[in-house]
Amino acid sequence: MSVRGLERAFKGGITAVDGLDLEVPEGEIYGFLGPNGAGKTTTVRILVTLLKPTAGEARVAGYDVVTEADAVRRTIGVALQEAAIDPLMTGRELLLMQGALHGMRGGQARKRATELLDRVGLTDASGRRVGQYSGGMRRRLDLAMALVHRPKVLFLDEPTTGLDPTSRSALWREVRGLNDDGTTVFLTTQYLEEAEQLADRVGIIAGGSLVAEGTPAELKARVGEPTLHVDLAADADVAAARRALSAVGPLVDCADDTRVAIRAARGKATVPLAIRALDDAGIAVESVEVESPTLDDVFAAVTGSTLEGAGRGSSAEGQA
Amino acid sequence: MIVGVARESRVVAALGRRSLSVQFRRAQLLMPTFVLPLLLLAVIASGTSAGRDLREFPEVSSYLGFVVAGTLLQGALLAGLTGGIALASDIEGGFFDRLLTAPVRRSSLVLGRLAGILGLAALQMAWFLLVALLFGASYPGGVLGALGAGALAAITAVGIGGLAIAIAIRTGSMSLMQSIFPFVFVLLFTAPAFFPRDLLTPTLHDIAAYNPLTYVVEGARGLLQDDTSLGDPLLGLAAAVGLAVVMTALAILALRDRARRA
Numbered sequence: 001m002s003v004r005g006l007e008r009a010f011k012g013g014i015t016a017v018d019g020l021d022l023e024v025p026e027g028e029i030y031g032f033l034g035p036n037g038a039g040k041t042t043t044v045r046i047l048v049t050l051l052k053p054t055a056g057e058a059r060v061a062g063y064d065v066v067t068e069a070d071a072v073r074r075t076i077g078v079a080l081q082e083a084a085i086d087p088l089m090t091g092r093e094l095l096l097m098q099g100a101l102h103g104m105r106g107g108q109a110r111k112r113a114t115e116l117l118d119r120v121g122l123t124d125a126s127g128r129r130v131g132q133y134s135g136g137m138r139r140r141l142d143l144a145m146a147l148v149h150r151p152k153v154l155f156l157d158e159p160t161t162g163l164d165p166t167s168r169s170a171l172w173r174e175v176r177g178l179n180d181d182g183t184t185v186f187l188t189t190q191y192l193e194e195a196e197q198l199a200d201r202v203g204i205i206a207g208g209s210l211v212a213e214g215t216p217a218e219l220k221a222r223v224g225e226p227t228l229h230v231d232l233a234a235d236a237d238v239a240a241a242r243r244a245l246s247a248v249g250p251l252v253d254c255a256d257d258t259r260v261a262i263r264a265a266r267g268k269a270t271v272p273l274a275i276r277a278l279d280d281a282g283i284a285v286e287s288v289e290v291e292s293p294t295l296d297d298v299f300a301a302v303t304g305s306t307l308e309g310a311g312r313g314s315s316a317e318g319q320a
Numbered sequence: 321m322i323v324g325v326a327r328e329s330r331v332v333a334a335l336g337r338r339s340l341s342v343q344f345r346r347a348q349l350l351m352p353t354f355v356l357p358l359l360l361l362a363v364i365a366s367g368t369s370a371g372r373d374l375r376e377f378p379e380v381s382s383y384l385g386f387v388v389a390g391t392l393l394q395g396a397l398l399a400g401l402t403g404g405i406a407l408a409s410d411i412e413g414g415f416f417d418r419l420l421t422a423p424v425r426r427s428s429l430v431l432g433r434l435a436g437i438l439g440l441a442a443l444q445m446a447w448f449l450l451v452a453l454l455f456g457a458s459y460p461g462g463v464l465g466a467l468g469a470g471a472l473a474a475i476t477a478v479g480i481g482g483l484a485i486a487i488a489i490r491t492g493s494m495s496l497m498q499s500i501f502p503f504v505f506v507l508l509f510t511a512p513a514f515f516p517r518d519l520l521t522p523t524l525h526d527i528a529a530y531n532p533l534t535y536v537v538e539g540a541r542g543l544l545q546d547d548t549s550l551g552d553p554l555l556g557l558a559a560a561v562g563l564a565v566v567m568t569a570l571a572i573l574a575l576r577d578r579a580r581r582a
Binding site (some may be wrong): 048049050052070071073074076078081084085089093096097099100101102103105129133145166169261 | 329330331333334336341342345346410414415417418419420421422423424427437450582
């Protein structure tokens with residue numbers, strides 16, 4: 001997927017996408033991260049041929065989204081926000097209809113529907129109307145519908161919004177499995193944890209433009225190194241602890257009198273070194289925690305604001 | 321070329337099936353399409369049957385058999401309109417976007433919906449004619465006449481459906497589509513749906529001449545009563561087919577225009 005100088009302005013002078021450049025190689029899971037109104041959905045709607053750009057160009061699987069829209073549609077699978085599924089139809093009926101839309105004959109469509117219902121765990125519910133499905137079931141069906149024709153590129157627009165943790169994990173497993181099978185996945189999300197869990201690379205969009213891009217680790221490394229926090233026992237000698245830990249890493253200012261913090265360039269690998277140093281100095285420890293920069297820290301650093309749902313991306317990497 | 325046509329035919333059939341089956345799962349759409357026209361038929365047949373004694377009223381075998389042509393027309397109007405409402409519901413709910421991301425001709429999306437409307441109208445017409453028959457209507461035109469009248473009305477439903485789809489695509493609003501309901505009755509009563517054209521007031525008589533539905537209902541009546549003095553079936557067919565072709569083209573253009581402006 002290749003996007004160059006993409007722009008989309010709406011009536012009233014609102015520019016939802018403003019000079020966006022993207023490159024997503026085949027086989028990658030690309031996380032498109034940003035808050036509500038950042039331009040994620042508008043970008044996806046352009047890439048799936050539902051909207052036309054007002055400037056720039058976009059190619060999906062090598063096809064231009066404007067001049068070769070039909071070829072793009074043959075190549076992509078789409079699960080848009082809020083699982084737009086007719087609640088009066090059954091899961092199986094929807095899959096059969098989707099098969100027909102992609103040119104499958106009856107027997108072929110029925111076989112594929114059965115496969116997909118099994119894959120997303122909806123075989124038992126396949127004869128029920130979708131209006132009776134839970135949010136997670138609807139999302140799984142939405143995903144199955146997007147997969148009917150074995151697309152090369154899968155677009156998932158905020159696929160887990162509103163789902164409970166169990167349903168979210170199940171969907172993530174499915175997406176990883178699809179990617180393992182070679183499907184390129186373009187995933188928009190406003191959840192940090194989702195981007196960290198799934199994406200090979202993350203692009204952060206704000207105000208319609210890409211403000212940062214890289215692997216989650218690369219992005220976090222741009223903000224700073226992890227910090228190791230040590231909570232001391234109540235009677236511990238704080239000054240001695242600071243001396244001991246300063247040999248492991250540079251000290252970081254800490255407001256709490258019973259806590260000492262150092263930079264932990266090696267992340268969790270710093271923990272045994274710190275424990276050993278404190279033990280050698282005879283200092284009792286309550287707990288140790290490594291805090292890494294989060295994608296929210298990255299987002300704050302590049303945009304000056306925070307993401308909605310930031311709290312869902314846990315920052316604590318390891319505890320002792 | 322042939323492969324492409326076969327493929328698009330499958331798409332149209334699948335969308336038509338879906339459109340029709342969903343119609344029967346929406347109670348709020350079944351009431352106006354299958355029950356309301358019969359209620360109006362009951363009121364008209366019992367309340368205005370004395371009109372048959374008027375000097376200008378044509379000789380017919382049964383009054384119910386005469387007015388049921390108006391019921392067929394009303395059914396056609398409501399089938400078309402509810403098709404437009406269902407499409408507006410798809411647009412509002414986002415389901416139509418799913419269809420737009422499929423690699424199918426835009427015209428197939430319109431034709432699929434119209435196929436559903438045609439199927440619905442065919443079932444309606446059979447239902448109306450059967451119920452009227454059970455309540456004493458007679459059809460001197462026989463089975464062929466009844467089939468012909470039903471076909472005229474069903475083709476008209478496609479025309480009205482095309483118009484409703486065009487409006488739904490332009491507005492994307494289900495509430496606006498529902499607010500069009502009263503206009504159905506304007507179209508119905510500016511055609512000689514339940515009375516001979518010659519018994520209409522002069523103004524309405526003149527207006528009726530410009531309403532294509534006039535020729536449909538008169539043609540259906542001519543077929544049911546096997547009496548071309550009541551209406552010319554060929555003129556009715558021309559009006560129904562003309563309406564269907566023009567309105568289908570209008571709906572396809574509306575969708576293309578929507579895609580162009582996206």
